[in-house]
Amino acid sequence: MAGLEDAGTDLPHFHGHRERLRARFRDGGAAVLADYELLELALFRALPRRDTKPLAKALLKRFGTLAEVLAASPQRLREVDGVGEGVVLELKLMKAISERMARETVRKRTVLSSWSALLDYCRTAMAYEEREQFRILFLDKKNALIADEVQQTGTVDHTPVYPREVVRRALELSASAVILVHNHPSGDPTPSRADIQMTQSIVDVAKPLGIVVHDHLVVGRDGHASFRGLGLI
Structure with a gap:
């Protein structure tokens, strides 16, 4: 014992x-x-x-x-x-x-019919990142997700984005529409003037080629902002 x-x-x-x-x-x-x-x-x-x-x-x-x-x-x-x-x-x-679990939830349904799942995924993937990331969700004619790609990673308050490169990639994937997403490491998802100008540039380049920009989402620790919801698209 x-x-x-x-x-x-x-x-x-x-x-x-x-x-x-x-x-x-x-x-x-x-x-x-x-x-x-x-x-x-x-x-x-x-x-x-x-x-x-x-x-x-x-x-x-x-x-x-x-x-x-x-x-x-x-x-x-x-x-x-x-x-x-x-x-x-x-x-x-x-x-x-x-991230993988959240993304699979989005993949199983058309993106526009599962908006809350999309927001959950974007926040899981990006909201707490320490540097800005610019992500694009490429959609087919039925608004199903074709690809989800981080196009650029920048600094704490800026990411370089090239509208023609965004559209070129959409054409390569035969995408009919895109949803733009980026994060604000500051936590405040309010779109900046530069965000608004960049988004309009992408819309202007994409539209003549039949590619729709459904929305641009900005995510941060304090929530998210939708360009479409704010009347900016």
């Missing part, structure tokens, strides 16, 4: 905590866990011999939300004490899976 007691003392101090956390998630799902507890669970595999609670709390303190933790660049993640390549890989994997 003494031998069993001695063996028990060799277990990490957080061993019981991990099992209890797994049991709570198994029995009650994500709703019964705080954000830092979900992050703890996610880090179990990357850090099998460490208490992941302090790191989970440190990541949330640094970046603010789960979405922002997942969207943070590997370089910024590594600035948090305790984050190594295993943790970075696990977090980037979670981000990739969440």
Whole structure:
């Protein structure tokens, strides 16, 4: 009996905590866990011999939300004490899976009939990025998604966009329509004057070639803006 007691003392101090956390998630799902507890669970595999609670709390303190933790660049993640390549890989994997799930929801239906799913996907993929990205969704005649491509990545407040390149790519894909999407790392999705001018340039180049610009969406942490909804297209 003494031998069993001695063996028990060799277990990490957080061993019981991990099992209890797994049991709570198994029995009650994500709703019964705080954000830092979900992050703890996610880090179990990357850090099998460490208490992941302090790191989970440190990541949330640094970046603010789960979405922002997942969207943070590997370089910024590594600035948090305790984050190594295993943790970075696990977090980037979670981000990739969440994006893939959101994109598949959009792919299964015509884009214009699943607008809320489209917005969810765009926010998942782009809202918390640290640099501006310009993405184009290419649609066929039935408004089904042909391709989803990031055309340009810029700085924190600017992405170079070339209207003729946008239209050239649409012609290559035999797309009948496009939806333009870009993010504002500042969080405020309000379109800038440059955004409005660039969008009008794309509309002007696309229209004579029979390519419709359905909308231009700007996404940020604080929400989204629709050019069509604002009467800008």
